[in-house]
Amino acid sequence: MATKYETLAQSFAALIEQGTLRAGDRLPSVRDVVATRGLSPSTVFEAYYLLEARGLVSARPRSGYFVNARPERREEPQAMHPTAGQQAVAINDVVMAVLGTVRDRRVVPLGSAFPDPALFPLERLARGMGTAMRRLDPSQLLENLAPGNPDLRHQIALRGLAQGVPSSVDExxxxxxxxxxxxxxxxxxxxxxxxxxxxxxxxxxxxxxLERLRLRAVEVATHPRLGVQLDSLEQVLQHHPVKACWFMPTFQNPLGALMPVDKKQALVALLARHRVPLIEDDVYAELYFGAQRPPPAKAFDREGWVMHCGSFSKSLAPGYRVGWVSAGRFAREVERLKLMGTLAVAVPSQLAVLHFLKHGAYDRHLRRLRDALAARQERALRAIAQHLPAGTRVTRPEGGYFVWVELPEGVDAMALHHAALARHISLAPGHLFSADRRFTRHIRLNVGHPRPEQSDAAIKALGRLVSALPGQHIPFTAAKGART
Amino acid sequence: MATKYETLAQSFAALIEQGTLRAGDRLPSVRDVVATRGLSPSTVFEAYYLLEARGLVSARPRSGYFVNARPERREEPQAMHPTAGQQAVAINDVVMAVLGTVRDRRVVPLGSAFPDPALFPLERLARGMGTAMRRLDPSQLLENLAPGNPDLRHQIALRGLAQGVPSSVDExxxxxxxxxxxxxxxxxxxxxxxxxxxxxxxxxxxxxxLERLRLRAVEVATHPRLGVQLDSLEQVLQHHPVKACWFMPTFQNPLGALMPVDKKQALVALLARHRVPLIEDDVYAELYFGAQRPPPAKAFDREGWVMHCGSFSKSLAPGYRVGWVSAGRFAREVERLKLMGTLAVAVPSQLAVLHFLKHGAYDRHLRRLRDALAARQERALRAIAQHLPAGTRVTRPEGGYFVWVELPEGVDAMALHHAALARHISLAPGHLFSADRRFTRHIRLNVGHPRPEQSDAAIKALGRLVSALPGQHIPFTAAKGART
Incomplete structure (x- = not known):
């Protein structure tokens, strides 16, 4: 549930987005808003602080809050239309080669898939875990075997219910x-x-x-902002014996696309009609920048075809390795596989997360985390508009910490990756994101990392590299049509 | 390395085992041993305490140490000769049904596979983990991704080296x-x-x-005390396209068999000759009752065909889920699979075990653990000899916490399992231990559980149940030929 101040902030953010409020405009005074909307002054202040944290407005001493210049804008990338065939997947060597680079601490980690761990309450988590483990009656160890600690599953079910997800503890x-x-x-x-x-x-x-399990992939077209295209999916379902869909309807990795609620609902209905399970990867949903958590597709699941997969790794506890699946009609089979595979999740990790959910003000932590990520994205988009050459397109996701960049015609993202790495900058080339390595002029950038000056400089360096790549003679020009 | 007092204790234990020292015999006085062997009095006392802890001798005030009556003995079970065919494996439903019962706290867990958690330093582990996690620089989180924390891998390699295992950290x-x-x-x-x-x-x-990975099994004959029979293995290698062996050369589960050192060496040589990898499950090796850790087969691996799998779950940290594999020539492939599968082991668990290995007197903990398990086995064997009917055979493993019981002809272990469960006693019927559910009159008992009176009573109850099973009219008689 959005609080009053979040709702108020969102209404101003929408006005800024539309262009009703423009750069340099003054927001109404707190006194005015209190008078016209019947809110308390502290609610209005909270809303204005939130807008400021997200980089949309700035306070000027004794004058009030003013709308910031919008970052220069790039257009969004084009929609993605895959070829129609099924294919075996052999992606792993490329992924390993590229991702091995993110562990080097000298490297600016624009290619990393991990959130900045400095944003997480690691010390409080550790203290809570120590307390919980010292109090543990050893005979309780067995209770944490698959399907997992009953209280933790209960907490997850409660959070799900509040978000419209009808998961039962048993699932x-x-x-x-x-x-x-x-x-x-x-x-x-x-x-x-x-x-x-x-x-x-x-x-x-x-x-x-998919490669590891020797499965074949068939790719579905996506829109860079709206995610999976249902007409493309329908085609695929008609022409291929699809056994499952693996989609990220909320803040898709790498696009950051967010399927609108009605499309999610239609997706679930379509798949139920075809009796095809949806494996829903929902790990970024808590990192929304808007006023309210986008509901997962699972929220519309009436027949148990959606296997909703979540994690605390991006939102609370990186490195603790606590995730979950609410697997609908397949829950018992998943539990069996878990018991046969790794038996149980580490008990300290389960109890650390449980302790924090019960005593740790998880929602307050999440608000701070989202504000930090929104502000970092804003800043990175500005740097991209400023430093990457004309013809560059970029997504502007409403949550998470990735943006997806389409570079001008002729740029090879893998060549850029190598050139950047020589300058201690990592990125994730588009080659990693399809079975046929089709996205050769796309890159995914992690814009959630801690040192913004360092990120800005790295993006500036990328701009120079793109222009200097062999065979590239793209003159540097600032983006056209950017709103300022 | 065995200490002086362990070596001394072992030499007395051997004399007792041979029958040179018999029930009621007095051990030489401490003064005599000091004089004849050139040891310090405290070394001799430590040795005698150890023999006492293991149930072999008792102190009588102002008289010295006297050899205990040996428990009544049962013969060891017969060697196991499987049928020669390959077969698909479909064991899982049986295992799930049987093992689901061990979580019920009202049940006496003779069927459990888990060690008694009360024997572990859970509180110290938790404290060390809390310390390590609070001190963690968040940027180190990435260092704990697969292949795992470098310091922990170093500690494991050092322990391996001390035990004759030539694992490099990189492996x-x-x-x-x-x-x-x-x-x-x-x-x-x-x-x-x-x-x-x-x-x-x-x-x-x-x-x-095997079932999960859709592999076919071919079974190799074993000796209940000496493990895999190499002639049977050689036959199997000649007649089947074996891609790997999965064996437990040290304290095999369920038998408790320990392959002698020369057989381990021959096993490694045989498999290297056939270029067949040995997956060595070595999780019980630290729980030896003798003076020295039996070396794993990996100790004789010169060509990297042995994939040595260990864990801290049975020896230090149940529920923390920290294991390892030293995978020889297949190490990089295992690392890739780990990254593709679960990415990393929970960081708190890795750091907890690391902290204990560095600061926690692991070897002292292990000595106490081994003494406790040895004494419990001794007591359980006594109860088995006393309460289970004539014709019962049982193993007497030199480590771990399982014994394997062969019941008299005609007894069905699954029927016994159901009857026992109705009386809140669990056991692991032999049906679980082969692809064709061949061990129908065998059971595995966990003799390492905490309340010995409860275990004794449960074994006594089993004895009554065996005699009372439908179709069973086995008169109760104490074992013949038991040494007292």
């Missing part, structure tokens, strides 16, 4: 992060050789799991 | 317990449909993983 299996949740879900509903529908572009982790 | 991958280590090892060297050689009887977890 939830705790996993070693979302990766295990997704992988077990896939194993529960496929056999080697089966066909799985994925997004185009798709999260490379999905491609790796 | 070690940290896993979510040994189950993941074993499963990843198997995935690294097989494809669905391949044939894997396993022991007969085999650990049901192994059968479950």
């Amino acid at each position: 939830i299996v705790i996993t070693s992060g979302a990766m295990e949740a997704l992988s077990l879900s896939l194993q529960a509903v496929t056999r080697p050789g089966d066909v799985v529908a994925i997004e185009s572009p798709a999260f490379y982790g999905c491609l790796q799991v | 070690i991958v940290i896993t979510s317990g040994a189950m993941e280590a074993l499963s990843l090892s198997l995935q690294a060297v097989t494809r669905p449909g391949d044939v894997v050689a396993i022991e007969s009887p085999a650990f049901y977890g192994c059968l479950q993983v």
Whole structure:
């Protein structure tokens, strides 16, 4: 549920987005808003602080709050229309080669998939975990075997209910992060050789799991802002024996696309009609910048076809490896696979997350985290508009910490990756995000990392590299049509 | 390395085992031993305390130490000769049904696979983990991704070296317990449909993983005390396209068999000759009752064919889910699979174990643990000899916490399981331990559980149930030929 001040901030943000409020405009005084909307002064102040944290307005001493210059804008990338065939997946060597670079601390981690750990309450988590583990009656260890700690599953079910997700405690299996949740879900509903529908572009982790399980991929067209295109999906379902869909309807990785609520609802209905399970990767949903959490597709699941996979790794506890799946009609099969595979999730991790959910003001932490990520995205988009050459397009997701950049014609993202790495900058080339390495002039950038000056400089360096790549003679010009 | 007092204790234990020292005999006085062996009095006292802790001798005030009456003995079970065929594995439903019962706290857990958690330093582990996690620089989180925390891998390599295992740090991958280590090892060297050689009887977890990965099993004959029979293995290698062996050369589950050192060496040589990887499940080795840790087969691996899988779950940290594999020539493939599967082991768990290895007197903890388990086994064997009917045979493992019981002809272990469960006693019927459910009159008992009176009573109850089973009219008689 959005609070009053979040709702108020969102209404001003919408006015700024529309252009009703423009750069340099003064927001109404707190006194005026109190008078006209019947809110308390502290609510209005909270809303204005939030807008400021998100980089939309600035306070000027003794004058009030003024709308900031909008960052220069790039157009959004074009829609993605994959080829129609099924294909085996062999992506892993590329992914390993590229991602091995993010561990080097000298490298500016624009290519990283991980959130900035400095944004997380790691010390409080550790203290809570220590307390919970010292109090543990050893005989309780067995209670944490798959499907997982009953109280933790209860907490997850409660949070789900508040977000419109009708998960029962019995349906939830705790996993070693979302990766295990997704992988077990896939194993529960496929056999080697089966066909799985994925997004185009798709999260490379999905491609790796398909490769590992010897599954075949068929890619579905996406819109860079609105996600999976249902007409494309319908085509795919008609022409291929699809055994499962693996989609990220909320803040898709790498696009950041957010399927609108009515499309999510239609997606669930379509798949139920075809009796095809939806494996829903929902790990970024808590990182929304808007006033309210976008509901997952699972919220519209009436028949148990949606296997909803979540994690605390991006929102609370990186490195603790606590995820879950609410697997609908496949819940018992997932539990069996979990028991056969890794038996249980580490008890300290389960109890650390449980302790924080019960005593740790999780929602307050999440608000701070979202504000920080929104402000960082704003700043990075500004740097991209300023430093990357004309013809560059970029997404502007409403949550998470990735943007997806389409570089001008002729740029090879893999060549850029190598050139950037030589300058200690990592990025994720588009080659990682499809079975046929089709996105050769796209890159995914992690804009959630801690040192903004460093990120700005790295983006500036990327701009120079793009222009200097062999065969590239793209004159540097600032984006046309940017609103200022 | 065995200490002086352990070596001394072992020499007396051997004399008792041979019958040179008999029930009621007095051990030489401390003064005499000091004089004849050139040891310090405290060394001799430590040795005598150890023998006492293991139930072999008792102190009588102002008289010295006297050899205890040996428990009544049962013969060891017969050797196991499997049928020769390959077979698909479908064991999982049986295992789930039986093992679901061990979570019920009202049940006496003779069927449990887990060690008694009360024997572990859970509070110290939790404190050390809290310290390590609070001190963690968040940017270090990435260092704990697969292959795992570098310091922890270093500690594991050092312990290995001290035990004659030539693992390099680079070869070690940290896993979510040994189950993941074993499963990843198997995935690294097989494809669905391949044939894997396993022991007969085999650990049901192994059968479950084979089933999950759609592998075929061929079973190798074992001796209940000496483990895998190499002539049987040689036959199997000649007649089947074996892609891997999954064996437990040290304290095999369920038998408790310990392959002698020269047989381990011959096993490694045989498999290297056939270029067949050995997946060595070595999770019980630290629980030896003798003076020295039996070396794993990996100690004799010169060509990298042995994938040595270990865990801290049985020896230090149940529920933390920290295991490892030292995978020889397959190490990089295992690391890739780990990254694709669950990405990393929970950081708190890795750091907890690391902290204990560096600051926690692990070896002292292990000595106490081994003494406790040895004494419990001794007591349970006594109860078995006393209460189970004539014709019962039982193993007497030199480590771990399982014994394998062969019941008299005609007894059905599954019927016994159901009857026992109705009386709140669990056991693991032999049906779980082979692909064709061949061990129908065998049971595995966990003799490491905490309340010995309760265990004794449960074993007594089992004795009554065996005699009372439908179709059973076995008169109760104490074992013949028991040494007293």
